[in-house]
Amino acid sequence: MRPILTSESTLLNPAKISVEGVSKSFPVNDSKILALDEISLSVKEGEFLCLVGPSGCGKSTLLNLIAGLETPEKGKILIDGEPIQGPGRDRLVMFQESALFPWLDVLGNVMFGLSQKPELSKNEKLSIARYYIKKVGLDHFEHANIHELSGGMKQRAALARSLAPNPRILLMDEPFAALDALTREQIYSDIQRIWAARQKTIIFVTHNVREAVCLGDRVLLFTPRPGQICKSFDVNLPRPRDFNSLEIAPVSVTITNSLRHIMQGTTEET
Amino acid sequence: MKRLIIPGIFIFSCLTAWEILALEEIIPVIFLPAPSKIFSYICAISADGTLFNASWITCKRLFMGYLLSACFGIPLGILNAQFPILQRVFGWLVLGLQTLPSVCWVPLSLLWFGQTETSLLFVVIMGSLWSIIIATETGIRSVPPLYIRAAHTMGSNGIHTWIFVLIPASFPFIVSGLKQGWAFSWRSLMAAEIFVPILSGFGLGQLLHYGRELNAMDQVLAIIFVLILIGILSDKLLFSPFEKFIHHRWGTDRK
Numbered sequence: 001m002r003p004i005l006t007s008e009s010t011l012l013n014p015a016k017i018s019v020e021g022v023s024k025s026f027p028v029n030d031s032k033i034l035a036l037d038e039i040s041l042s043v044k045e046g047e048f049l050c051l052v053g054p055s056g057c058g059k060s061t062l063l064n065l066i067a068g069l070e071t072p073e074k075g076k077i078l079i080d081g082e083p084i085q086g087p088g089r090d091r092l093v094m095f096q097e098s099a100l101f102p103w104l105d106v107l108g109n110v111m112f113g114l115s116q117k118p119e120l121s122k123n124e125k126l127s128i129a130r131y132y133i134k135k136v137g138l139d140h141f142e143h144a145n146i147h148e149l150s151g152g153m154k155q156r157a158a159l160a161r162s163l164a165p166n167p168r169i170l171l172m173d174e175p176f177a178a179l180d181a182l183t184r185e186q187i188y189s190d191i192q193r194i195w196a197a198r199q200k201t202i203i204f205v206t207h208n209v210r211e212a213v214c215l216g217d218r219v220l221l222f223t224p225r226p227g228q229i230c231k232s233f234d235v236n237l238p239r240p241r242d243f244n245s246l247e248i249a250p251v252s253v254t255i256t257n258s259l260r261h262i263m264q265g266t267t268e269e270t
Numbered sequence: 271m272k273r274l275i276i277p278g279i280f281i282f283s284c285l286t287a288w289e290i291l292a293l294e295e296i297i298p299v300i301f302l303p304a305p306s307k308i309f310s311y312i313c314a315i316s317a318d319g320t321l322f323n324a325s326w327i328t329c330k331r332l333f334m335g336y337l338l339s340a341c342f343g344i345p346l347g348i349l350n351a352q353f354p355i356l357q358r359v360f361g362w363l364v365l366g367l368q369t370l371p372s373v374c375w376v377p378l379s380l381l382w383f384g385q386t387e388t389s390l391l392f393v394v395i396m397g398s399l400w401s402i403i404i405a406t407e408t409g410i411r412s413v414p415p416l417y418i419r420a421a422h423t424m425g426s427n428g429i430h431t432w433i434f435v436l437i438p439a440s441f442p443f444i445v446s447g448l449k450q451g452w453a454f455s456w457r458s459l460m461a462a463e464i465f466v467p468i469l470s471g472f473g474l475g476q477l478l479h480y481g482r483e484l485n486a487m488d489q490v491l492a493i494i495f496v497l498i499l500i501g502i503l504s505d506k507l508l509f510s511p512f513e514k515f516i517h518h519r520w521g522t523d524r525k
Contacts, residue, residue: 069422087419095420
């Protein structure tokens with residue numbers, strides 16, 4: 001029997017994303033805070049990787065670096081062996097807030113993601129957009145204005161917008177943190193279904209350990225100041241996983257304990 | 271229909287009171303002519319085509335000046351927002367010129383361009399250009415950076431981001447700037463028409479000016495009435511549809 005939890009990850013497939021010795025710091029009141037300190041990790045093609053850690057540990061920074069929205073001070077980030085050059089539509093980002101455009105309706109927003117695909121005709125774009133809008137359960141809200149949507153519907157629309165261009169990599173920065181529990185659990189199963197169907201590589205940032213265990217193939221624990229990866233857990237539970245299932249609980253307890261241990265360690269040091 | 275009854279009654283009683291005051295000569299006619307006299311003046315100039323001609327000429331000048339202001343103002347506002355150096359160098363100048371009443375340009379304009387249409391146009395542009403620049407720039411600067419980041423990750427950049435993200439995102443600011451610019455053009459044009467005697471066409475401002483010269487207050491009031499009417503109409507026709515769209519889309523209307 002395969003162990004449910006292993007602390008060493010074994011990489012069989014070639015790396016889709018590899019981060020090599022990346023450092024990044026931010027200026028704060030004339031001094032610098034090291035957000036990421038020599039981070040290295042690699043993500044397999046089709047892997048669902050969750051980054052977990054307390055706030056301010058640099059996990060969002062890492063996501064922005066992989067997205068190409070920021071540039072590392074040291075080290076490099078490779079996608080399929082090629083160094084990244086700024087943002088690209090092979091790597092879509094889903095932000096904590098929906099970042100939907102208020103001047104467009106739901107359909108217009110999803111179409112925006114497709115606007116940079118000249119190889120598709122207008123009709124193809126429309127049918128792709130409608131397909132994903134239906135997939136996230138917003139088919140009756142195609143022409144709704146953004147301000148008319150609830151928080152959960154906004155994140156669903158944002159999800160449809162990120163999925164429509166069919167990016168190979170999806171970077172998600174605590175996208176469901178602001179949603180109520182029921183909506184969130186519904187979206188967990190949606191996202192597992194879509195991920196399984198389209199085989200995307202997903203990096204998912206969260207501070208909710210249970211969420212990470214429910215979604216991830218692998219969970220990386222981050223520690224703050226300076227941001228470093230301190231532990232890696234492989235989660236070998238069968239899919240689709242239910243957020244409330246009993247199998248998830250012991251795994252997340254193990255990770256939470258480990259996180260607590262690390263946090264105590266860092267506070268003792270300082 | 272019901273909504274119109276109370277304001278209708280109010281306006282009618284005001285006009286009646288005014289009419290009685292004027293007819294009984296409680297207020298000297300020279301100060302405030304009766305509404306009936308103003309009305310008959312409007313009828314007279316409508317009948318002989320003076321009103322239509324003057325309105326046409328005025329509106330043509332207004333549109334020309336305003337369109338030029340908008341055509342230059344929006345791109346200049348965008349440039350100012352894009353290049354902080356431009357903002358640092360010209361920001362205070364634009365702000366200063368925006369606060370300057372455009373009628374101050376009349377003497378210079380007369381000297382530079384003479385008694386020509388260009389002279390009027392110059393005053394109108396000086397009146398409205400600056401507020402359009404400032405509104406566009408403010409609009410672009412207040413676009414949440416998150417929208418731009420989101421657009422970048424979806425593969426949008428350069429011109430595409432400008433046209434499909436930054437400009438539409440600042441649409442509410444641009445429309446309110448255009449509306450303000452319109453009001454300023456209108457004011458400037460009236461000032462210019464009253465102060466610049468010009469032979470290439472009699473606008474409403476000039477009609478008003480001659481009313482003053484002839485001490486014909488019925489003419490002055492009649493023109494003021496027409497000016498107010500044009501003001502209301504242009505606001506309703508030109509800007510209301512855009513404002514309605516914005517309120518609807520952005521969810522800023524209070525219901």
